Amino acid sequence: MKKQLEEHRRLFGNFEVVDFVDTDAIEALRGHITSDVPLKVNWTWEYGSEVAELRNLYEKGKVNQWNATTDLDWETPVSKDEWVVAPEATLMGQMCAMMGMDEATQKAAAHDELAYMLSQLLHGEQAALQLCGQLTNMCEHLDSKSYAASQVIDEARHIEVFAKFVGEKLGTIYPITPTIKFLLDELLSVDTVQKKMLGMQCLFEGIAVGIMDSLRVESRNPLLSEMLRRVEQDESRHAAFGVLSMRRVVETAAPEEMAEMEDWAYSLLETLQSSLGAHILRELGPQYGINADDFIAPVLEDPNYQKLSCEIFTHTVVPNLSRLGLITERTDHLWKAAGLGGRISTERAA
Numbered sequence: 001m002k003k004q005l006e007e008h009r010r011l012f013g014n015f016e017v018v019d020f021v022d023t024d025a026i027e028a029l030r031g032h033i034t035s036d037v038p039l040k041v042n043w044t045w046e047y048g049s050e051v052a053e054l055r056n057l058y059e060k061g062k063v064n065q066w067n068a069t070t071d072l073d074w075e076t077p078v079s080k081d082e083w084v085v086a087p088e089a090t091l092m093g094q095m096c097a098m099m100g101m102d103e104a105t106q107k108a109a110a111h112d113e114l115a116y117m118l119s120q121l122l123h124g125e126q127a128a129l130q131l132c133g134q135l136t137n138m139c140e141h142l143d144s145k146s147y148a149a150s151q152v153i154d155e156a157r158h159i160e161v162f163a164k165f166v167g168e169k170l171g172t173i174y175p176i177t178p179t180i181k182f183l184l185d186e187l188l189s190v191d192t193v194q195k196k197m198l199g200m201q202c203l204f205e206g207i208a209v210g211i212m213d214s215l216r217v218e219s220r221n222p223l224l225s226e227m228l229r230r231v232e233q234d235e236s237r238h239a240a241f242g243v244l245s246m247r248r249v250v251e252t253a254a255p256e257e258m259a260e261m262e263d264w265a266y267s268l269l270e271t272l273q274s275s276l277g278a279h280i281l282r283e284l285g286p287q288y289g290i291n292a293d294d295f296i297a298p299v300l301e302d303p304n305y306q307k308l309s310c311e312i313f314t315h316t317v318v319p320n321l322s323r324l325g326l327i328t329e330r331t332d333h334l335w336k337a338a339g340l341g342g343r344i345s346t347e348r349a350a
């Protein structure tokens, strides 16, 4: 299976890492802001409900709307002098502690890491907004179109809430990592509704749930906790849209189509997983005297880091893929070797 971003892969000890050191390549990816993408518009003349479970999800989406302006207490302080998330859950905070830096520096580094992580979620929310808009055109049934339309307003709210929290409470919106930009561009550009559904609704929505859940569990700030709880509730519904829709796809997919989806899902998640640690260290390390080249291998070898990074995937996305029959014996060893968990069931339906 050909790996994505081959030209940016480097070996650190035993680990193959997607690592961008060429600033021109980074700027080229970030500067790519308009795309001509194929979009098949699908009319329907059936205005009644045809897919009951998606109609139910649409109803749930309607009753669970909330207002980012008024439903969160924006007066809650968020300070660089506090542990906003528990110290053991931050890579940068722990590295500064290991290097003997004082607690104020550890807290500042943890604060920067939170801004960095939430910034990546913010950029992902923008991609979700745009991709879900595409789904309103491309989906076949009105139930899917209506659900996707309700998700579009959810994603607009998530952009609003993360931009406000990161920009106003944490102070810095970090740029998107080149790897995430590359992967999101791929999702926005693929031409089939099945791949968009799999890539965004199952993979990225599932990862978002995993990241938000682990951040919420470790949060020590009531505004962050409540914001994540509300967004996560929406994202769980979005991931359910992916699973319910993909169940219908896998029911009729030919074996070669299943294999192609399985390989594509693996290649996207493996690429993301291989890039996370290196991108954080390159972006945040220098201001704390941390040279990424010296620390990438030790960080990747650290069991605590391995556990935290693996949990993002094993929380929702990998079990969902496994239940859909998109992690089989053929690829199970690859998932395990990449630190992404692996197959949990031989059942085909989630």
Ligand SMILES: [Fe+2]
Binding pocket: 125, 128, 154, 155, 158, 235
């Ligand atoms: Fe979202």
Ligand SMILES: [Fe+2]
Binding pocket: 128, 155, 205, 234, 235, 238
């Ligand atoms: Fe979402």
